[in-house]
Amino acid sequence: MARLYFTSVLLLSFLVSSAQVNTNKDSSLNGTAIKVTLLGTGTPQPLMDRFGPSTLVQAGNTVLLFDAGRGCLQRLRQLKIEYDSLDALFLTHLHSDHIVGLSDLWLTGWLITDRKTPLPVFGPAGARQMTDYLQKAYAFDMKIRVEDDNVAIEGGQLVTTDIKEGIVYEKNGVKVIAFLVDHYPVIPAFGYRIEYAGHAVVLSGDTRYSANLIRFAKGTDLLVHEVVIAPGTLKVTDPKYHILAHHTTPEQACRVFKAVQPKLAVYDHIVRLYGHSPDEIIKLTQLNYSGPFVVGEDLMNFSVGDTVTIKRWGEK
Template sequence: MFNKISMDWRMILMTTNIKKQASKFKVTLLGTGCPVVSLDRFGNTTLVEIGEKKLVFDVGRGAVLRLSQLDIFPGEIDEVFLTHLHSDHLVGFPDLWLSGVIPTLGKRAKLLKLRGPEGTKQMASHLEKAFSKDINARIAHGTIHPRGAQIEAYDYEEGLIYDEEGIKITAFLVDHGTIKPCYGFRIDYEGHSILISGDTKYNENLIRHSRNVDLLIHEVAAASLDAANPETIRHIMDIHTTPEQAGEIFKRVKPKLAVYTHIVLLGGITEEEADLIGRTKEIYSGDVLVGEDLMSFEIGDEIKVNYPKKVVSMTI
């Protein structure tokens, strides 16, 4: 549970310029938004750092800009994993891929591995063709490494899709309406685990795969009751998860910490009006946070939550 401090602990526990040992298992929300353009919430993207590995899960709008704020070059990313092929989860991929070969941005000299659902290999092939003039010109000038400009793409199915250096990543099917297949991910390392829901409605398969996770990163959606185009809003809400439904999931799973990302607000509702935490707490009494861009989590026996320019520790 949280240390017994009021919810204003963010301001109370602000720390700056403190050097500390890097976490072996760290998660950063690079983007917590949805297709709506927002300078506060960039497109849905999650960075997972385990040891020396840097893995990115979905690559939404502005992912490279957020990486730059962490002083991470796009060329440093080892692999990319896609939950599904909705544009808001992958429009940032060409930027990550192509920027990563530039000398001042990492100068990737190895193939960039991309794992996604059925259709990912085909998409990667078309991207290489679409940018071939740019790539060939840079290779001819000697400014980029030819292998760094290539994508090694895989179409995965449900099950264990990554097992290297003690890191295990399992893909599991979720329910995002007509967008099929759509997956979530569970990442396990040295007895600790996180789960990324992907885009989904309330889903039993997600619940099965969420058992005993330290950190559950889940999407959420809310809408105004007075919104125009109610049919469109009902359709969108039907393929996402309300705070109450998420509360039921958290209640059954009991993660050490749950955090919202991919925050979908429809019909002009504000975050304050949506009251995501309040509505969740009607169902679930455990620890829940609304994610922010660049919020990070250090996973261990304790979970340390780092806000931009702030550090908050909680003992679990």
């Protein structure tokens, strides 16, 4: 029944997008206002089918990356999106699974594309210190690359801004708004709202049930929200209970979905404790929410316009 519901949501509620991203910066995006691609939907677990948390957002000519989890550069290469086409990187928080791919993205990306300008990075307090230290840690490599590989030093720089809640990026009609979420004890942690051409996408980042997220997500077309699935009998004394306590259960996510009423809700950063499957997430969601939703997969993309359409990797 869960699989039947999942299929019905895809077939009846949405049109299937017909084109992959073929260029670094596609100004039309096939008539779509915003295109969102889940590069990695995983967690700290080193899984081959779910890479580390990272999301690509394309709006007009603007190419934005949110978080840089494990394997994000490889996922971008699969999409033929090069490092020198990125306009900015936004970090939700500084947990390692959201930033561990940054060094590869930055250094390898700079080397193979010979980017000419620094990459703007936006993140919570501590982000600037982190990238300053990373550039010191890799100073030897950066010097050799400039001298031996003849790449532009400016392209190997990260220019980071520690942000607070509010508008953090506004250029070419694209607005990015950061809002605080509840990922205690990780403070601060942010979600992001991206607006362009009268449409909006919201990325929750890592969070428990958050009333502030609901406030900022109202009116969004697409809501990408994290989720944790665990046994209902999990006790406070269980060594993994703290993981459950830091994230959002399907039942709690449904409360968010009902309050926000997005055109489409998408589960991302899928935390599975003790082997619980995505099918169980679907089952619990359909019991508590009647709107359209989907469990995200790596390289699944969403075209946001008057409607929201879904395409899995490899679909024509």
